[in-house]
Amino acid sequence: MQKAERITMLKEERFQVILNQLGQDQKVLLSGLSDILKVSEDTVRRDIKELADQGLLKSVRGGAVPHAPGPHNFKDRVEYGNDQKKVIANKALRFLKDGQVVIFDGGTSAMLIAQALPKDIRLTVVTNSFPIASILEEHDKVEVLFAGGRLLKSSFVTIGHETIQYFKKFRADICFFGICSIHSELGVTGPDYEESEVKRAMVESSREVIALSTIEKLGTAEAYYICPTNQLTTIVTDQPDDMSDFNIYKEMGIRMV
Amino acid sequence: MQKAERITMLKEERFQVILNQLGQDQKVLLSGLSDILKVSEDTVRRDIKELADQGLLKSVRGGAVPHAPGPHNFKDRVEYGNDQKKVIANKALRFLKDGQVVIFDGGTSAMLIAQALPKDIRLTVVTNSFPIASILEEHDKVEVLFAGGRLLKSSFVTIGHETIQYFKKFRADICFFGICSIHSELGVTGPDYEESEVKRAMVESSREVIALSTIEKLGTAEAYYICPTNQLTTIVTDQPDDMSDFNIYKEMGIRMV
DNA sequence: GTATATATTGCAATAATTTGCAGTATTAAA
DNA sequence: TTTAATACTGCAAATTATTGCAATATATAC
Structure with missing residues (x-):
């Protein structure tokens, strides 16, 4: 954690980005997300796990794929x-x-x-x-x-x-x-x-x-x-x-x- | 509380500011609000908690995000x-x-x-x-x-x-x-x-x-x-x-x- | 008006969570 | 089987949350 940087990105924002990305490409990679979100792959992996627990996507090796067809927000x-x-x-x-x-x-x-x-x-x-x-x-x-x-x-x-x-x-x-x-x-x-x-x-x-x-x-x-x-x-x-x-x-x- | 300043901002005013900010940016940070409202982060945190209890937003670590109601109305x-x-x-x-x-x-x-x-x-x-x-x-x-x-x-x-x-x-x-x-x-x-x-x-x-x-x-x-x-x-x-x-x-x- | 109760706010100490990293285990591919 | 990539685990540092408490403000009663 870099105190100097103070890039404050809420976890929920990352979730949003991940789901958007997923809706767009039908798949996301740990490496890509880590790059976009400026966090370690571990964190992305933990995020994906959390989203998977909520049934919003499906965690697969190396990234994630959609859990349901089409866009992923029910609304x-x-x-x-x-x-x-x-x-x-x-x-x-x-x-x-x-x-x-x-x-x-x-x-x-x-x-x-x-x-x-x-x-x-x-x-x-x-x-x-x-x-x-x-x-x-x-x-x-x-x-x-x-x-x-x-x-x-x-x-x-x-x-x-x-x-x-x-x-x-x-x-x-x-x-x-x-x-x-x-x-x-x-x-x-x-x-x-x-x-x-x-x-x-x-x-x-x-x-x-x-x-x-x-x-x-x-x-x-x-x-x-x-x-x-x-x-x-x-x-x-x-x-x-x-x-x-x-x-x-x-x-x-x-x-x- | 600064006696010298005497800026009396009602809690409801803060609520309004918080909700406006949230509607505008889709997120609010404790640090940012504390800055804008000239109150401690603790107070902002308490405000957010109160608003969350009313279902007006969702409290998350470090701030708050809009509350997304589901597609059902039983509640x-x-x-x-x-x-x-x-x-x-x-x-x-x-x-x-x-x-x-x-x-x-x-x-x-x-x-x-x-x-x-x-x-x-x-x-x-x-x-x-x-x-x-x-x-x-x-x-x-x-x-x-x-x-x-x-x-x-x-x-x-x-x-x-x-x-x-x-x-x-x-x-x-x-x-x-x-x-x-x-x-x-x-x-x-x-x-x-x-x-x-x-x-x-x-x-x-x-x-x-x-x-x-x-x-x-x-x-x-x-x-x-x-x-x-x-x-x-x-x-x-x-x-x-x-x-x-x-x-x-x-x-x-x-x-x- | 004063006095008392209640609520709000900031502060400090403590607890909980998040995050990155390193080491190890597991999986997939060559 | 060997190798490379990915996943998991434990841990430490940073951040955020919670709690108790004191000071102040607000409301209510007298």
Whole structure:
């Protein structure tokens, strides 16, 4: 510690820088951050560990990678791609019918669907997302079944073994699935291990699986496997459904919207 | 305090300056504020602590950063100002130690305890209450395990078989127990069937059971049985502990506070 | 008005946290 | 296996936080 310098940077500022950097590059290196922040690599390592404990990123050897898709501050994420996602959410709505049992995952796309739900629809909703449960408070005819588990404070969803077990008990009509990577051969994949595990359980408990995706996520893959692509029954995107890329999926019996 | 100078700056003025500065720079330093406000760093620190208690900012080492509220609003629904209950909540706090596993029930009393928790306490909290989970968002060292089940929208707690099963898996150190009726012979009872079932599971999973009660609930009973009175280890009330009524319970080995 | 209680503030001593560094263990790659 | 990089551990120095206390200011009662 150099008394002479007195560069006063709060730990929280470093956190902010790290998360920003991470949102921008999808990865950060200890060496790079140490350089930018003018602190030792040890300190960066400790910072990353702390952020990882909060579930805001994932610590890996030599640096860190994002824990959740897209931007990493929840508040930002809600607004991110809002219009685009709203379009998708409204398209997805038409698949819902009165009396169905529906699983919502914890992503922001599913939140937008929940927000777009008519106030008087009658549903049973199974979810692991606090925000979604909160949104559904005003829907008198919607029964909410909430999956228990360890609370991930960054996104306010529950994860872990308990959560998975909870979903496995159901046989839902529809599962709405936040934006993941979809690849015709590699299947549906996600960037986070635990979340992907939960999503797999959701898929396996649903008769119909509707994946919400943006065009740039189609044909890409990430680290953690969720399910084979042909387990999806519908893919909802914001693009017109006459694109050539879609044929691969259509041939697998998946409806494109 | 300099008598010669007589610069009388009210505490509220300092608060205003601090908050302005914070809004402008997204951070404030103790050193900087001490300089601007012409008061010692200790005073600034105390000011920041007070503002943090009001939730207007977040106190961090060396200064403060803006308070970032999450995407949920359960916290706001907490009814403030029940002084009687606040007194009880503060009395109950002293039983908590770092590292313990604690069960909180869904009542408002337990909520007040959660609110009174020091921000840096290290705990594992098991609960079925959304508001409590929400309150604990800011407690970085508190791990929240949430019990799944059917969501009761009126009070935002989960209930039912699943919830009970979840609690049964734990062996907690302490269970905090909202205000129920306590009768020396009829036991602890509650007004709602399902909630009482859940509470019974909570009690059975805890080594120590601390019941919060007001004096008028002692010696009364309600429709649904929860547990025998002697299963309680402590009863916390807002009354001085020398009342004759207390002896009945003391003789059962229950500590009265 | 005075006197007493209450709250605020600064100061000093002590406790806790943060940070960098050095040494050691562990991991990944050649 | 060997080698280089990364991670972990303990420790010391610097910084910050907490606590008790005394001095002063403010409020309240008399």
